[in-house]
Amino acid sequence: MIKTKLLVAGAAIVSLGLGATTAQAATDTAQAEARILSPVAVTKVLDLNFGTIVPGATADVVTLDFASAVTCGSLTCVGTPQTAEFTVEGTAGEQVTVDAIGTITLTRSGGGASMTADLAPNVPYGATAWALPAASNTVLVGGDLNVGANQQAGVYIGSFDLTVNYN
Numbered sequence: 001m002i003k004t005k006l007l008v009a010g011a012a013i014v015s016l017g018l019g020a021t022t023a024q025a026a027t028d029t030a031q032a033e034a035r036i037l038s039p040v041a042v043t044k045v046l047d048l049n050f051g052t053i054v055p056g057a058t059a060d061v062v063t064l065d066f067a068s069a070v071t072c073g074s075l076t077c078v079g080t081p082q083t084a085e086f087t088v089e090g091t092a093g094e095q096v097t098v099d100a101i102g103t104i105t106l107t108r109s110g111g112g113a114s115m116t117a118d119l120a121p122n123v124p125y126g127a128t129a130w131a132l133p134a135a136s137n138t139v140l141v142g143g144d145l146n147v148g149a150n151q152q153a154g155v156y157i158g159s160f161d162l163t164v165n166y167n
Contacts, residue, residue: 037091038135040164045085048119048141052079055151062145066122075147084141086162088132095129099163101141106158113152119143119160129167139164 050062054076063071070081090096101119108114122140124130139162 037094037166038089040096040166041087041089042139042162042164043087043089044162045087045138046082048084048143049080049082050117050145051077051081053077053145053147053151055147055149057149059149060147062147064142064145066140066142068142084160084162086139086141088137088139088162088164089135090132090164090166092132092135095131095167096164097167098123098130098139099161099165101143101160101162104158104160106145106156108152108154108156110154113148113154113156115146115148115151115156117143117145117158121162 060073
């Protein structure tokens with residue numbers, strides 16, 4: 001009986017030893033990285049000016065292209081038109097989004113009348129990404145001025161923003 005107890009105890013000790021495994025650890029290293037871009041900066045260089053317009057008996061559109069040339073339809077245009085000009089600075093080669101400007105209202109100084117203008121920048125805008133070609137870039141804004149029939153004389157003023165964001 002003692003012999004049987006010793007055999008059972010010995011078998012139990014051996015089975016505990018066989019069932020035990022040593023813990024295995026593994027290690028690897030990862031790198032942490034951060035890329036810092038130059039902040040996007042937008043600076044107005046020139047205001048937009050459709051020039052001087054003599055209205056007619058019918059409404060028409062004055063179009064100011066990106067070369068500062070105007071098309072006046074049936075209206076008479078004189079003076080020196082000018083597209084708006086902005087400098088956009090950031091990290092060259094990085095993708096940015098330029099927000100569409102859309103329709104703005106120009107109000108007659110002193111009140112009493114207004115006109116709308118549909119404006120757009122000369123770069124891809126909206127959902128389209130644009131890669132900044134250089135650290136400093138020129139963006140022009142032109143568009144269409146909707147002149148009413150017999151539009152009231154005066155100076156009309158409106159404002160708009162050019163917004164640029166990294167993607």
